[in-house]
Amino acid sequence: MSQLNTLFRKRINIPEDEPITFDSLESILEKTAHSIPFENLCILANKTKPITQENLFNKILVNHEGGLCYELNSILYLFLIENGFDAVLARGVVYNGAIQDYLPIGRTHVTILVTHNDQTYVIDTGFGANLPLKPVPLSGETVISSNGEFRIKKAANRHGDYVLELKLKHKDTDWRIGYCFDSTKPITDVSELDEVQTIIVEHEESPFNKNRLVTRLTADGNDTLTDTSFTQWADGNVTKEEIDFERYKNLLKQHFEM
Structure with missing residues (x-):
C-alpha cells in the first residue's frame, strides 16, 4: 500500500486494511468532509506550490492542511485511483446566485467523475459546505444525504454539458444551481490544474484571494x-x-x- 493510500486513510480515520468499494463512497465522503477543511490560507499567505501529487500529499496528508476544490478533489481522486476506481477529474464553473449568473473567472471548479457499472457519478469533496456526501448520478436521479438533496441535469451551454443542482438541508427551500461542468474533457494528470490555481490566485474577481x-x-x-x-x-x-x-x-x- 502506498504512503498516499495509508495516510489518506489515517487522515479520515478508516482502517488501513478496509477494502474500498463503490458502496464505501458515502462513508468516505462523509469522513473526508468532516476531517479535511475547505480553506484558502496558503493563497492568502502567498505559499502556494505547483499542483503535483507530491505537493498535494505533503500539504494535505503530511502537514494536515486543507485546500480548495482543485486540491481536495485531486487528493481524493488519487486515493480512488489507487483503490481501483474508474475515475477522472473534470472542470466546471460555479454559479453565483447573488448575480444570477456563472462566475466570470471560468472553469475553476474541479470535481470527480467516477464510472461504476456503466453509470457515471459526480463525487465532490471540494464544494465548501455544499457537499452532496454521496455519489450523484448523471442520470438525473435525486440523491438525499444528511446535507440535503442533489441532482444533475443535462445542460447545453458554453460552460459544460451537465449542471449540479442542490437544495441544502435547513438552508434552501428551492432547487438552485451549484455549478456547470464539462464531462467531455476529462483530466487524469493533476498538474493540468495549475491553470486553475493560477486563476484563483491572480484573477481580480476570484472569491478566494481576498480574505481568509x-x-x-x-x-x-x-x-x-x-x-x-x-x-x-x-x-x-x-x-x-x-x-x-x-x-x-x-x-x-x-x-x-x-
Whole structure:
C-alpha cells in the first residue's frame, strides 16, 4: 500500500486494511468532509506550490492542511485511483446566485467523475459546505444525504454539458444551481490544474484571494471561519460571532486543528 493510500486513510480515520468499494463512497465522503477543511490560507499567505501529487500529499496528508476544490478533489481522486476506481477529474464553473449568473473567472471548479457499472457519478469533496456526501448520478436521479438533496441535469451551454443542482438541508427551500461542468474533457494528470490555481490566485474577481476562509462540515451542520467572524450551523440553527485576529487563531486551532 502506498504512503498516499495509508495516510489518506489515517487522515479520515478508516482502517488501513478496509477494502474500498463503490458502496464505501458515502462513508468516505462523509469522513473526508468532516476531517479535511475547505480553506484558502496558503493563497492568502502567498505559499502556494505547483499542483503535483507530491505537493498535494505533503500539504494535505503530511502537514494536515486543507485546500480548495482543485486540491481536495485531486487528493481524493488519487486515493480512488489507487483503490481501483474508474475515475477522472473534470472542470466546471460555479454559479453565483447573488448575480444570477456563472462566475466570470471560468472553469475553476474541479470535481470527480467516477464510472461504476456503466453509470457515471459526480463525487465532490471540494464544494465548501455544499457537499452532496454521496455519489450523484448523471442520470438525473435525486440523491438525499444528511446535507440535503442533489441532482444533475443535462445542460447545453458554453460552460459544460451537465449542471449540479442542490437544495441544502435547513438552508434552501428551492432547487438552485451549484455549478456547470464539462464531462467531455476529462483530466487524469493533476498538474493540468495549475491553470486553475493560477486563476484563483491572480484573477481580480476570484472569491478566494481576498480574505481568509475556512469551513468544514460537522455531524449536525458546518463551521465557517473568516478574518472577522465565526459562524456555526447546527440542526438548522445559526450562530455568528464577530472576532478579532487573536480569536481567529484560537478558533482555527480549536475547530479546524490548523
